[in-house]
Amino acid sequence: MSTRTISPGIVDAASVRKAVDRQLGEFLRERRTGFRHPRMADLVQLVEDFLAGGKRIRPTLTFLGWRAAGGEGDETAVLRVAASLEMFHSFALIHDDIMDDSDTRRGRPTIHRILAGRSPGERAEKFGIGAAVLLGDLVFTWSDQLLHTASLTRAQTEAVLPLVTEMRTEVMLGQYLDLRATGELTDDVEATLTVNRYKTAKYTVERPLHVGAALAGAGPDVLAACTAYALPLGEAFQLRDDLLGVYGDVRDTGKSRLDDLRSGKNTTLVALALRAGTPAQTARLRALLGDPALDEDGAEEVRAILAATGARDTVEHMIGDRRRQALRALDGAPFTPAAATALEHLAATATRRTS
């Protein structure tokens, strides 16, 4: 594979994204032609369309972790590993949308809905779910294949694989805890933050940074500094996502703002409102949240209660606190200056009010 240098010295997120997309595109082209069955091309196309909508947060963080720990020179291996994390994330979203029964993702129908549309008659829904489970499994296999073909050194392989295993295990446990809590509303704010830590803070921010840093041979001090920055930022990122899930604009988020409410997601926002609300307010919340037939009027009532109890403001404060904590962690972190600047910029943009 050729040596590709994105930009010596500075780190530009748009260039990282482009370079990761080139890796993903090349890989999918090989899948389309390399497997001797005509159906494979359809499946590759579905994944290609799905991937087009992503923001590439995780691969960008992998690249930044590599640069932060002093990685330089040939970027092919780090881009391939970064692409593998993005592929893994597609797998996770495909399965997540089945579990959450979501209709839209990235402004388009979810994979199980697209596949259901390809089966006529009464089996359509079951076929859509089954085929999307399988397609997700295939995408998981592809993320592994990207990783295995990244031409890592023995030392890189030994440093990276345990982190990837931890990352996968953490997000699956986080999703499991989230699923268990859905529809069983509690005011246990701490429990919601534990789910947040596993399913988002570690998965979306800490582990991608760790993986990149490990590729550059980072020692424990650099990994610890990644964690100090990543966990508060990741929590802030999920708290912002919880707010966008209720108050966001579908044109920005690409997903319906009724899904979380209808499924009765026990977010930190909801737990805070249940803790702070009057008996009348909490009774209304419990009646409305988790109702699969909730309409826009009901959603407006929920939004008003979440604001009136002060939960919405509290979450905004929590986001601000955590963003500042992440920025403070960059002071004196043993990172290269260009990467530290890019991480500072990312902390601001990933937690702002529009997605």
Place this chain on the structure above:
Amino acid sequence: MSTRTISPGIVDAASVRKAVDRQLGEFLRERRTGFRHPRMADLVQLVEDFLAGGKRIRPTLTFLGWRAAGGEGDETAVLRVAASLEMFHSFALIHDDIMDDSDTRRGRPTIHRILAGRSPGERAEKFGIGAAVLLGDLVFTWSDQLLHTASLTRAQTEAVLPLVTEMRTEVMLGQYLDLRATGELTDDVEATLTVNRYKTAKYTVERPLHVGAALAGAGPDVLAACTAYALPLGEAFQLRDDLLGVYGDVRDTGKSRLDDLRSGKNTTLVALALRAGTPAQTARLRALLGDPALDEDGAEEVRAILAATGARDTVEHMIGDRRRQALRALDGAPFTPAAATALEHLAATATRRTS
């Protein structure tokens, strides 16, 4: 890890099974204690119970492939890789049972049914499916972890990983084709044999043998001999499974013999009957197969038609032909004599009339 020698010279399937089970047991114990969240122990327990029922065909074949290609000495790595294939198979079955909407597996409720039973009220079914998708994903991650921690040499890793990727891709495509064909009955016998080849012959027999042989440094001649034995045997194995799915005894198979009929599985057996039947017979088959409310009387009628059209006998003949073809492939194969003897024994037992 210690050096464990199962039995120098001869290959005894019961000892292989025991040694693989020891690997699986040790690995799950580490998962139970190694991850810092109490819910993890519940999930590990579910997987441990599920694994207890397996026949270990794939890990046995991996071990036999290793021996056939001259593998000897320290068996720890091959047993670990063999255990990884068994773990992968558990993942595949957990997801397969969701897709097929099966109630029982290995004589017990399926994972999604067990998990549904742990959620009260109207969300139970959805929770069961979502949680089983996640648990399957976790088991997939574990199969990778077993593989990554098998302490393979660089040469072994480079030989084995591409085969594992092929194996995973093939079974997922096979399952996808199977799912597409379910409920859409055709007399296209060739199409059913293509699905069989991907989802069973390659996945269950050829690739496990290849993986074991590759661990012993097998060249193309040994791999080709594995294929010559594996594909006919694997096809015979699936044809037997199709018969057992309709005529088998639940006490032997551990799964209901109504599932395949109710879901309208387009097996080779069914395709042959649709091809050979009179218009009246095929009309009845089309009316009965795929009916989710099919009862034992209806199933008896299907069984009688499958027999009367000659499809049942044809499948028995196909099994016999393929078993003999597999045995012929062993003549002159460049395998060690002890492994060839064990493969001969396996060809007989894996295709006989009880499961």
